[in-house]
Amino acid sequence: MAPGPDAHPLVVHVVADATDRDGGHVLERLEERGAEIDWLDRDDLPRHWDADGVDLLLLLGSERSAHDPRWESVVERESDMVRVAVGTGAPVMAICYGAQLAARALGGTSYRGDGAEAGWKRIDTIDEVLCPEGPWAQFHQDVLAPPPTSTVLGHSWFGPQCFVDEAFAGRVIGWQFHPEVTTATFARWVDEDAALVRAEGSSPAELKRQALANAVRSRQAAHDLVDAALAYLRVRTL
Numbered sequence: 001m002a003p004g005p006d007a008h009p010l011v012v013h014v015v016a017d018a019t020d021r022d023g024g025h026v027l028e029r030l031e032e033r034g035a036e037i038d039w040l041d042r043d044d045l046p047r048h049w050d051a052d053g054v055d056l057l058l059l060l061g062s063e064r065s066a067h068d069p070r071w072e073s074v075v076e077r078e079s080d081m082v083r084v085a086v087g088t089g090a091p092v093m094a095i096c097y098g099a100q101l102a103a104r105a106l107g108g109t110s111y112r113g114d115g116a117e118a119g120w121k122r123i124d125t126i127d128e129v130l131c132p133e134g135p136w137a138q139f140h141q142d143v144l145a146p147p148p149t150s151t152v153l154g155h156s157w158f159g160p161q162c163f164v165d166e167a168f169a170g171r172v173i174g175w176q177f178h179p180e181v182t183t184a185t186f187a188r189w190v191d192e193d194a195a196l197v198r199a200e201g202s203s204p205a206e207l208k209r210q211a212l213a214n215a216v217r218s219r220q221a222a223h224d225l226v227d228a229a230l231a232y233l234r235v236r237t238l
Contacts, residue, residue: 017062
């Protein structure tokens with residue numbers, strides 16, 4: 001069905017590090033669904049962000065930690081955006097660091113875990129639509145503790161992997177895993193963070209092999225997950 005005369009693009013505000021604006025498969029699918037992307041640099045967020053006219057707030061990952069005191073002011077500014085969004089009815093989609101930050105903004109927390117979780121891992125789930133078992137790409141050492149108002153949909157041995165929250169005017173979904181990551185991006189992460197690879201107990205070659213083996217399947221899985229999340233978040237698309 002063709003869009004009506006009053007149809008307008010899906011307005012998505014994406015918060016990311018200036019050095020890593022890679023939304024991969026997730027942004028690819030959002031753009032296929034009619035999204036118009038407005039990038040926001042984490043280190044230069046507006047003091048008074050206006051959610052009016054924003055159809056979706058997307059928080060991408062980061063190499064930093066949401067609980068690191070060095071980033072306290074940056075974290076608080078982004079947390080304010082999350083609270084504005086849910087308070088005014090704008091839905092929030094969050095990935096890895098973004099999910100940790102969203103959890104903290106709504107009353108949860110995050111912390112450094114024991115070891116690391118990296119590679120393509122299956123997860124234990126109670127919702128195969130919003131949190132399929134995967135395997136999904138993992139690349140983190142931090143653990144999120146969801147807000148008390150949320151429902152956890154999936155876990156791994158390392159911690160919660162997906163939560164949803166409907167306690168506010170706007171719905172929230174956060175994934176600890178990385179549905180967005182492409183093979184090339186994952187290989188770059190492996191090359192750039194030898195410490196995390198060592199903490200996981202694997203090898204760069206093995207992690208890159210897993211990325212290649214899952215390349216085709218993970219793209220389609222990410223697209224399906226975005227579609228499911230948009231439906232859950234009640235985001236209208238063209």
